[in-house]
Amino acid sequence: TNSLTMAWRLFKNLSEEQQRYEKQLIFEHPAFVKLCQQLLRDARRMTRGDLVFSLHAVVHLGVPQNTLLVQTLVRVCQEKLNQLDNRCLSVLATTLAGMDKDKNVSALQAGLQLLVEQRISSIRDIFILQNLMKCLGKDAPAFLKKKLEMAVLREIDGLTFPNALRMLLALAAMNYCSIPILNACSKKIQENIHDAPFRQLIVVLEACHTLQYRNVKLFSALADYVNSTAYLWDKRQIILFLSACETLGFQPRELLDIFTEKVTEDPEFLNLKNLLTVLRVYSRLNYVPRVQKHLFFETLHSCLNKCLPQISNTELLKAVYSLGILGYLPHHALDVLLQKDSKDELVLSDDLKDQNAVMLRCVKTCMELDSPSFTKPAFVLTEDLSSLVSLNLRKAQEALIELLGGKNMFRQNVRLPYKYHIDFEIRMDSDRKKVLPIAATDDHPDSRVQRLAFLFAPMSAFCLGTTHPQGKLAMKKRHLSKLGYHVILIQNKKFQEMTNEDAVEFLKGKIYSEDAFSFPGATVQDNN
Secondary structure: OHHHHHHHHHHHOOOHHHHHHHHHHHHHOHHHHHHHHHHHHHHHHOOHHHHHHHHHHHHHHOOOOOOHHHHHHHHHHHHOHHHOOHHHHHHHHHHHHOOOOOHHHHHHHHHHHHHHHHHHHHOOOHHHHHHHHHHHOOOOOHHHHHHHHHHHHHOHHHOOHHHHHHHHHHHHHHOOOOHHHHHHHHHHHHHOHHHOOHHHHHHHHHHHHHHOOOOHHHHHHHHHHHHHOHHHOOHHHHHHHHHHHHHHOOOOHHHHHHHHHHHHHOHHHOOHHHHHHHHHHHHHOOOOOOOOHHHHHHHHHHHHHHHOOOOOHHHHHHHHHHHHHOOOOOHHHHHHHHHHHHOOOOOOOHHHHHHHHHHHHHHHHHHHHOOOOOOOOOOOOOEEOOOOOOHHHHHHHHHHHHHHOOHHHOEEEEEOHHHOEEEEEEEEOOOOOOEEOHHHHHHOOOOOOEEEEEEEEOHHHEOOOOOOEOHHHHHHHHHHHHOOEEEEEEEHHHHHOOOHHHHHHHHHHHHHOHHHHOOOOOOHHHHO
16 A cells, blocks of 8 residues: 555656656556555455555556456445545545546445435544545535535634635535635635645636636636736736636736737737637627737737638637627638638538527628728617516616606617617607607607617626626627617616615616716727
8 A cells, every 4th residue: 555655646746748658667567566466355454544545546546447456446445434434534535536437436435425424523624524525526415515514614714725725626526606615715715825826726716617606806816916927927828817717707907908918029829729719708808908909909810810721610700700799800811701601611510500600690790880981870770579578677667667757758679780689778859958759759750869778788798896898798889889879788687686766866877977978989990
């Protein structure tokens, strides 16, 4: 057992390439074969500690799971399960968490679960608890997950920084979002962020995504740390971090600014994979650089042109779509895309067909509305879809009726060209002092009439912790503005939390404020 454990400790500190080489040497060494044969013979006579540590070392050294040696050790562990102390249970749990499910492993895991249920009140070590959580995983019954949570909370005051990182992974493995534990882990990570290796930062963000845990303070602390140490990190590492932030809908503005400079100064690292990731991040987070934005987009456009010979049809569509969301039209790539579309080369399998059709339609809409030659139409053909509103818009409808005096003062469920839809529309005089009845403005169209479009969007349509719209919503707002609407974005969840009186006052402020009539600032396409 000592020989195998020492071999594993030396082995795990090697690089992946070294591990492949050393593994071959270990397996071909005659002493290793004899060691395994002796282990097979003596398995049932070993102490409980030697048994579980031997299984742990053999599995992690890469001995195939279907071998007689591994299967024998698993079966002996099952026979001696009740004799294992808590430390041995922890080692066994760690081993099982990394093994594939088969008949013997599943039986041992089921036995381990029953034993944990009996002993959980006596386990006081957070390290042991998190190993058990990882092993039992998402299939553990809800009552056991709750018991494990309570056991961890009993010992939470002794939480260390390494344990906080491991606890995040354990909760993610169980797919169990315990807010008290996560908040404690978050606090400990923020206090010790400077001790975290880069890979751990990514692991934290990925675990938070799995658990749907959104903590703006934690994400901001991680982003500030990477931002302050950006000179230490490889550009590809920063791309990984930004990609993890994008998955969470979190926009690290300062880091995006720094990365923009790195791209414009040295774009050679942007291979096709990195380019597509950068485009996805910037477009979803709706981030247009505050300085050098045109240089940045031209740099991305140039990199995309270099990748055209090897890019697939779907990747080309995604790239052009991402740039389109940001209001930039990459002319050469766009021409190539449209040529493929005219030849029906963009037709794909059923699972991608609908998604690609939506992206292609958006690209064509951007070509028309974001073109410098597009002028605001004097009249926009619209259609009322239904007199009914969905439940989540009922409160807004009632507030508008109370504020404006009746349903005849606004429209609801309005469909516009380009397959756009707005929740409510109201019309005002040219001085923006008075709301006009819908029928009167329909009977006597007047280009001086001001049109307001209300969009009640879910929180997921905004960057986390802000009112900054994400890419698709920002594009819709831009295009509605092009069609002559003054767009008012409202986070529906926060609106629903208002009292009826506050909701009326809130909408009143939106309708009559000067901000409601200020068009968005210049976007990238203005000088494209």
